[in-house]
Amino acid sequence: MGKKRKRFSLLLTSLMAFSLALTACGGGSNNAATGTGTNTGSSGNGAASEKPVELIWYTIGGPQKDLDKVMEEVNKYTKEKINVTVKMNMIDFGDYTQKMQVKVASGEPMDILFTSSWAFDYVQNARKGAFMELDSLLNEYGKGVVDTIDPAFLEGSKVDGHNYAVPANKELPAQEVWRFNKELLDKYKLDISGVKTMESLEPLLKTIKENEPGITPYAMVKDFMPILPFDYIIEKMPMAVYMDTKDYKIVNILESPELKSSLETVRKYYKAGYISPEVATTTSVDDLYKSSNWFMDRAATQPMADNLWSASYGYPVVSTPAGEPYIYNWSVMGSMQAISANSEYPEKAMEFLNLLNTDPVLRNMIDSGIEGVHYEKTGENTMKNLPESKNYDMPTFSLGNIMINYLNEGDPENKWEEFKKFNESGVNAPLLGFNFDTSKVTNEIAAVQNVKEEFWAPLMTGTVDPEEYLPKAIEKFKAAGLDAIIAEAQTQIDAWKAENNK
Amino acid sequence: MKKTSGFIKNIINNKVMLLMVLPGALWFLFFSYLPMMGAVIAFKEYRFSRDGFWASIIDSKWVGMDNFKFLFTTNDAYIITRNTLLYNGAFIVLGLILSVLMAIVLSEIVNKKLAKVYQTGMFLPYFLSWVVVGYFAFSFLSSERGMLNQVMEFMGMESVQWYSEKKYWPFILIFVYLWKAVGYNSVVYLAAIMGIDKSLYEAAMIDGASKFQQIRNITLPLLNPIITIMTLLAIGKIFYADFGLFYQVPRNSGTLYSVTNVIDTYVYQGLKTTGEIGMSTAAGLYQSVVGFVLVMTSNYIVRKYNKDSALF
Numbered sequence: 001m002g003k004k005r006k007r008f009s010l011l012l013t014s015l016m017a018f019s020l021a022l023t024a025c026g027g028g029s030n031n032a033a034t035g036t037g038t039n040t041g042s043s044g045n046g047a048a049s050e051k052p053v054e055l056i057w058y059t060i061g062g063p064q065k066d067l068d069k070v071m072e073e074v075n076k077y078t079k080e081k082i083n084v085t086v087k088m089n090m091i092d093f094g095d096y097t098q099k100m101q102v103k104v105a106s107g108e109p110m111d112i113l114f115t116s117s118w119a120f121d122y123v124q125n126a127r128k129g130a131f132m133e134l135d136s137l138l139n140e141y142g143k144g145v146v147d148t149i150d151p152a153f154l155e156g157s158k159v160d161g162h163n164y165a166v167p168a169n170k171e172l173p174a175q176e177v178w179r180f181n182k183e184l185l186d187k188y189k190l191d192i193s194g195v196k197t198m199e200s201l202e203p204l205l206k207t208i209k210e211n212e213p214g215i216t217p218y219a220m221v222k223d224f225m226p227i228l229p230f231d232y233i234i235e236k237m238p239m240a241v242y243m244d245t246k247d248y249k250i251v252n253i254l255e256s257p258e259l260k261s262s263l264e265t266v267r268k269y270y271k272a273g274y275i276s277p278e279v280a281t282t283t284s285v286d287d288l289y290k291s292s293n294w295f296m297d298r299a300a301t302q303p304m305a306d307n308l309w310s311a312s313y314g315y316p317v318v319s320t321p322a323g324e325p326y327i328y329n330w331s332v333m334g335s336m337q338a339i340s341a342n343s344e345y346p347e348k349a350m351e352f353l354n355l356l357n358t359d360p361v362l363r364n365m366i367d368s369g370i371e372g373v374h375y376e377k378t379g380e381n382t383m384k385n386l387p388e389s390k391n392y393d394m395p396t397f398s399l400g401n402i403m404i405n406y407l408n409e410g411d412p413e414n415k416w417e418e419f420k421k422f423n424e425s426g427v428n429a430p431l432l433g434f435n436f437d438t439s440k441v442t443n444e445i446a447a448v449q450n451v452k453e454e455f456w457a458p459l460m461t462g463t464v465d466p467e468e469y470l471p472k473a474i475e476k477f478k479a480a481g482l483d484a485i486i487a488e489a490q491t492q493i494d495a496w497k498a499e500n501n502k
Numbered sequence: 503m504k505k506t507s508g509f510i511k512n513i514i515n516n517k518v519m520l521l522m523v524l525p526g527a528l529w530f531l532f533f534s535y536l537p538m539m540g541a542v543i544a545f546k547e548y549r550f551s552r553d554g555f556w557a558s559i560i561d562s563k564w565v566g567m568d569n570f571k572f573l574f575t576t577n578d579a580y581i582i583t584r585n586t587l588l589y590n591g592a593f594i595v596l597g598l599i600l601s602v603l604m605a606i607v608l609s610e611i612v613n614k615k616l617a618k619v620y621q622t623g624m625f626l627p628y629f630l631s632w633v634v635v636g637y638f639a640f641s642f643l644s645s646e647r648g649m650l651n652q653v654m655e656f657m658g659m660e661s662v663q664w665y666s667e668k669k670y671w672p673f674i675l676i677f678v679y680l681w682k683a684v685g686y687n688s689v690v691y692l693a694a695i696m697g698i699d700k701s702l703y704e705a706a707m708i709d710g711a712s713k714f715q716q717i718r719n720i721t722l723p724l725l726n727p728i729i730t731i732m733t734l735l736a737i738g739k740i741f742y743a744d745f746g747l748f749y750q751v752p753r754n755s756g757t758l759y760s761v762t763n764v765i766d767t768y769v770y771q772g773l774k775t776t777g778e779i780g781m782s783t784a785a786g787l788y789q790s791v792v793g794f795v796l797v798m799t800s801n802y803i804v805r806k807y808n809k810d811s812a813l814f
Contacts, residue, residue: 101777107554124776129550277645281665281753341552438776439547443572446772446781450578453771454759463666464757480576 052083053348055111058100059337060119060398063090065391070369077362082351086112096120104130104340111343112353114398115165117235117330122157122338123435126164131338132346134163141350142166144358149401150423156332159435165338166353169401170302171419172332173325173426176227177301179309182316184208184215184295192320198226198265201296205274208295217274219285219294222457226262227298227323228253231429233436233489235330237452238477241493243326245430248493248502250486254474263459263466270462280463289313298322303418307410327426329435335397357401364406367396375406382407434496441488444481451480544569544784562780569784572772578763586764589748590740592676593683594733600684602725605691606717621692624685632746639678639751666757675762678751679744687732694728695721730804730811738797741765741789765789 064070067088075085091099100113100120115122115131125131138146138154146154149169157167178195185192188211190204201218208217223236230240230253238253253259269275276282288294292315299305301319309317337356339349355362368375368383369392375383383406396402403416412418438445455473458464496502513520540559547565551557573579604624611617627635642650643664651661664670698721706716743764752762763771769785797813805812 097777101779104550105548105555105558105779107550107558121775121777128548129552132552277663278665280757281755341550342554442776442778442781443568443575445776446572446778447576447578449773449775450576450759450763450768450771453754454756454763456756458666458756476577480578 050083052079052085053345055084055086055345055349055352056109057086057088057112058103058110059088059090059112059114060093060096061090061395062092064393066369066374066388067392070365070374070392073370074362074365077365078352078355081359081362082348082355084348084352086352093119107342109342109344110340111345111349112337113340115336115338117333122165122333122336123159123329124438126159126338127437127439129341131164132341132343134165134339134350137339137346137350138163138166141347142354144354148358152327152423153332156327156329156432157336158433160437165336166357166400167332168335168337168397168399169357169403170335170397172423173327174331175301175325176298176322177305177319178296178322179299179317179319180296181292181294182318183292184212185318192318195320196322198262202269204296205269206272209272209274212295215293215295216276216285216288217295218269219288219297220275220279220461221282221285222280222461223283224266224279224298225460226259226266228256228258228262230256230258231326231328231431233431234438236456237448237485238482239486239489241430243430248430248497250490250493252474252477252482252486254470254477260466260470263462263470266460266462267466268462275462277463279461280457303422304412304415311410325422325426326429327432328429329432332432337400353400356399358404360404360406363400363404366399367394367405368392377406378409382409382411384409430502431493433500434493436489436492438485441481441485444485447480448477448482448485451476541783541787543780544787546780548779565780569778569780570788572781573765573769573785573788578768581760582763582765582768585761586741586743586766589672589675589679589743589764590736593679594736594740596676596680597683597687597736598729598733600680601687602691602722602729604684604688605695606721608688608692609695609721610713621685621689625689626685627682628686630682632744632750635678635682635746636750636753639674640753643674665753665755668758668761671752671758671761675747675751679747690732691725691728694725698724726808727811730808731813734797734800734804734813737800738793740796741792743767745770 067090071086071088078084078086096114096119103110104113104125114120115125117123134142145166149167150172152172153167153169154163157163157165178192178201180190180192184190188207190207192204195201195204205217208215225236228240229243230251231243231245232240233250239250240253241248241250266275270277270279285294285297290313292313299309299319301321302308306317306319309319337353339346339353343349356366357363364383365371368385369389371377373386374389374392375385378384385408396405403419407413407415451473455469455476459466459469459473543559543562545564545566546559546562547568548558548562551561608617608621611620630638640648642648645651645661645663645665648664650664655661662670664674702720703716706720711719743766745766748762748764748767749770752758755762765785769782773782801813
């Protein structure tokens with residue numbers, strides 16, 4: 001026994017000694033690395049003839065085959081212009097939030113990163129300290145951005161009075177439309193001019209259900225929510241203020257008569273078979289779009305969206321408004337590029353973002369690839385994709401100002417004017433500019449989130465009877481602490497209201 | 503002086519053994535002991551610092567036990583703990599019985615070639631990811647195009663909305679889990695059976711023992727130590743639910759939550775939007791501490807009755 005114990009203690013001591021040596025080593029090399037990093041940083045700022053600065057950029061989208069090839073060209077251009085090269089890393093849509101949470105939390109070196117209201121949440125991460133505050137950088141190195149993009153973007157994306165990211169100049173308001181498969185509309189000579197509310201869809205859905213057994217009349221997914229006259233504190237959480245609110249009082253939308261009557265309509269449609277019985281677990285209806293086995297659905301629009309949809313599905317799609325264009329927090333923050341808090345070259349990063357949002361050559365290179373390889377120009381501001389473009393197909397909206405992009409074949413000449421018109425038509429939602437700070441109610445949010453996951457999809461899609469489940473949901477939300485969250489949000493809104501003279 | 507020379511002598515005497523233990527020790531050091539320091543995040547409100555990960559940990563504010571609260575404050579706390587414990591309990595008991603049964607049956611098959619085929623067939627599901635298994639289950643249970651509903655309609659029965667009827671799900675989940683895990687676990691027992699001295703069976707046969715008596719009096723007693731060890735290890739993980747099983751297979755259907763929500767899915771749902779690392783670390787720490795206590799207790803009990811079967 002004694003011998004055994006001795007051996008064990010020997011093992012422990014050698015382990016400990018080893019680990020100490022290791023941590024010492026690790027620490028040493030770490031320091032060395034950061035040391036040299038800052039050195040090159042300061043010298044890089046000194047003179048343009050110095051070695052160019054390499055910016056590390058993380059952005060959203062499926063990694064592209066020709067990314068490195070294009071970046072080589074981009075780097076030639078940016079090196080000459082601002083003495084910067086970029087290393088772009090792409091992370092696919094589904095993985096972006098989670099992977100970036102880990103990368104940012106563990107302090108991985110990066111300079112520029114994509115953020116938004118729907119992927120790697122902008123407001124929360126700004127508050128947690130993930131991004132660098134850009135107020136002075138924008139003034140000093142980002143003049144072009146400030147002058148070019150719609151001022152509503154910079155104003156609307158302020159968190160606690162400061163800018164933490166450069167928004168992409170694109171469509172500003174969000175508007176929902178009913179979309180229809182035009183072939184079916186024509187076949188049954190259906191008229192969509194009278195359609196506006198959910199209720200007004202009934203005769204159309206009925207015709208399709210009776211005559212086309214293989215078609216899903218309403219292609220709905222589990223995220224569905226009826227259009228209600230509310231501006232939400234947190235998206236898809238049952239607390240909101242009325243769109244026409246004067247006193248900014250938060251209501252629990254589950255208790256509102258508007259929600260109740262909408263849910264009854266959805267339930268009626270569900271029971272009539274207009275909606276797939278599996279809607280509460282359906283996350284995508286792409287198969288229906290591909291096979292054109294759908295009649296209608298609802299989607300967020302932008303100018304000329306019908307053309308886009310028709311082109312991507314390969315058959316005509318038409319739409320008619322389902323709501324008004326409102327400018328929400330989340331629509332303003334739909335696509336932004338932030339500078340990481342641990343960036344070693346924030347000034348250079350800002351210069352790069354400035355160039356990206358104002359220089360058509362750089363912007364189109366990053367968006368469409370190399371001229372003559374991935375696309376060719378057909379006029380001053382127009383281009384045509386070449387077959388190679390399938391190896392470099394980027395999500396345009398995520399990278400910056402879309403209004404300096406060359407027009408595609410088939411795009412109307414006034415496309416960007418239409419965008420500007422659409423942006424002007426938007427009405428500010430009441431909570432535009434208010435961002436709820438959840439740090440005091442994180443426990444309640446976690447609990448409420450679970451209740452939401454349990455009830456939301458079945459209720460909103462009509463899978464369960466609202467008569468029975470709505471009271472149950474209200475009770476469970478309350479038990480999880482919804483009222484505490486509402487009270488905290490109300491305090492913050494009142495303070496914000498007083499500050500901004502609303 | 504004497505002590506140092508003893509230490510060095512000890513190393514020289516045991517250098518082969520120590521060298522053999524080194525890779526494993528290093529692995530544990532890097533992947534188990536070093537990351538354990540991160541447990542401190544459970545007591546902090548984690549905020550990013552521009553000077554990297556360690557600075558973030560040090561600069562973040564201490565919040566005591568606040569991060570643990572969300573696990574216990576709601577009514578759901580009872581449901582998720584109950585679900586986690588009961589499902590894992592069922593998995594341990596049923597998994598053990600079925601695996602041992604399968605191992606014995608496989609070892610008794612005379613045609614060894616066929617036995618290999620069966621074994622591989624049972625082994626295969628273990629390598630499928632839960633996402634794939636989830637779609638397998640969906641192809642059976644889909645209400646519109648699922649095989650099960652089509653068969654039931656063909657036989658004149660009412661079709662069932664499987665993804666919104668919670669009463670079936672405890673059975674479905676246990677069945678799917680066993681289908682996936684039993685093949686793998688039975689291999690462990692099969693290996694132990696193969697190691698049993700054949701002369702024991704020969705002697706028993708000469709004495710006129712039936713197959714059943716042989717199994718009862720030779721195979722099972724000799725399997726006892728490995729059964730105990732496997733079970734003790736499983737008990738250590740009783741607070742960890744298999745996330746893939748409980749998230750992918752029921753397709754995250756809200757109406758099923760009262761029978762499918764377990765600690766791991768609850769933590770995921772609650773924190774996926776806020777991304778509070780402190781709270782998720784707290785949940786993980788809570789699970790490991792409870793698992794640790796359970797292993798120690800059950801090991802203590804095992805040691806009381808049978809010293810040789812205990813883990814340590």
